[in-house]
Amino acid sequence: MQKTVCITGATSGFGRACAQRFAAEGWRLIVSGRRTERLDELIRELKTVPVHAIPLDVRNREEVTAMVRDLPEGFRDVDVLVNNAGLALGLEGAHAASLEDWETMIDTNIKGLCYLTRCFLPGMVARNQGHIINMGSIAGTYPYPGGNVYGATKAFVKQFSRNLLTDLVHTRVRVTNIEPGLAESEFSIVRFHGDKEKADTVYSGTEPLRPADIAEIAYWVTTVPPHVNICTVEVMPTCQSCGPFAIHRG
Ligand code: NDP
Ligand code: 8X3
Numbered sequence: 413m414q415k416t417v418c419i420t421g422a423t424s425g426f427g428r429a430c431a432q433r434f435a436a437e438g439w440r441l442i443v444s445g446r447r448t449e450r451l452d453e454l455i456r457e458l459k460t461v462p463v464h465a466i467p468l469d470v471r472n473r474e475e476v477t478a479m480v481r482d483l484p485e486g487f488r489d490v491d492v493l494v495n496n497a498g499l500a501l502g503l504e505g506a507h508a509a510s511l512e513d514w515e516t517m518i519d520t521n522i523k524g525l526c527y528l529t530r531c532f533l534p535g536m537v538a539r540n541q542g543h544i545i546n547m548g549s550i551a552g553t554y555p556y557p558g559g560n561v562y563g564a565t566k567a568f569v570k571q572f573s574r575n576l577l578t579d580l581v582h583t584r585v586r587v588t589n590i591e592p593g594l595a596e597s598e599f600s601i602v603r604f605h606g607d608k609e610k611a612d613t614v615y616s617g618t619e620p621l622r623p624a625d626i627a628e629i630a631y632w633v634t635t636v637p638p639h640v641n642i643c644t645v646e647v648m649p650t651c652q653s654c655g656p657f658a659i660h661r662g
Pocket of ligand 1: 420421422423424425426427444445446447450468469470471496497498499500520547548549550591592593594595596597598599600602623
C-alpha cells in the first residue's frame, strides 16, 4: 500500500532532498515550509506521486494544529513525520548573541518540533504504527564556540527523541534522531543572515555531506523490519571529526 510521509522544511536542503527520495519510492507526500514559490516548484517537480503542499510556519501552533486537522482524504494516516524544519542563527559568543535569534531558534527547533510531534502522535499510537524522524545535529552533543543556543536546541531534540521512545515503548511507533555534521545546504546562508560569501567559507576546502546523503539515511531508517528502531544516527563527512578540549592559557 502507498505510504504517506510528512516533511517539514521541504523547501530547501535536507527536507527537499527527503521529498525527492521518498517520492522516488512512490510515497504520498505532505510537504511544508514558509516559501510558497518553493512549494509550487516542488509540486511541479514531483509529478509522479500525490503531493499535498501546505505553507506552514512551524512556530505557529494554531497553523500546525489546523494543518494536521484539515489534511485531505488520502493524506490523513501519516506513516512517517520528518521533523526537519529548523535553523541556526548567528555564531556570536553568548555574551554578544542576539536574543531575537535565540528566540527564533527555540521557537522553531524546539517548540515547532513539539507541536508537529504532539499533533501527529495520537493517530500513530491509535494505529499502532508510525515513525517520527527528528533532525538533530552533532551540535546537540559536541559544543563549539558560538553554538550556544543552536546546540542546546539540538540537545533538546536528542533527549526529546529518547523520552518519546520511553512513552511509546508499548507501541510499534518508532523514533529516530538523525544527527548530521557539516552539510552544505542553505543552512549557513540562513545562519549568517543572507551573507553567501561568509556562508561559502564554512565549506571551502571540504567535501561536506550533501542533502541527498541525509535523505538516504532518512529513507533507510524507515525500511528496516517493523520491530527494529534505529534510535540515533550520528553522521559526519570524512573530513570532519570531534575537536580536542579547549584550554585557555592566560
Ligand atoms: P536549509 O536552510 O537548507 O533548510 C531549512 C528548512 O527549514 C527550509 O525548508 C526552511 O523553509 C525550513 N524552515 C526554517 N524555519 C521554518 C519555520 N519557522 N517554519 C517552517 N519551516 C521552516 O537547512 P538544512 O536543510 O541544512 O537544515 C534542515 C535541518 O537540518 C535543520 O533542522 C538543521 O538544524 C538541521 N541540520 C543541518 C545541518 C547542516 O550543516 N546543514 C547539520 C545538522 C543538522 P522556509 O524558509 O521556506 O520556511
Ligand atoms: C549543523 C551542524 O556543526 O554547523 O547542525 O552546528 S553545525
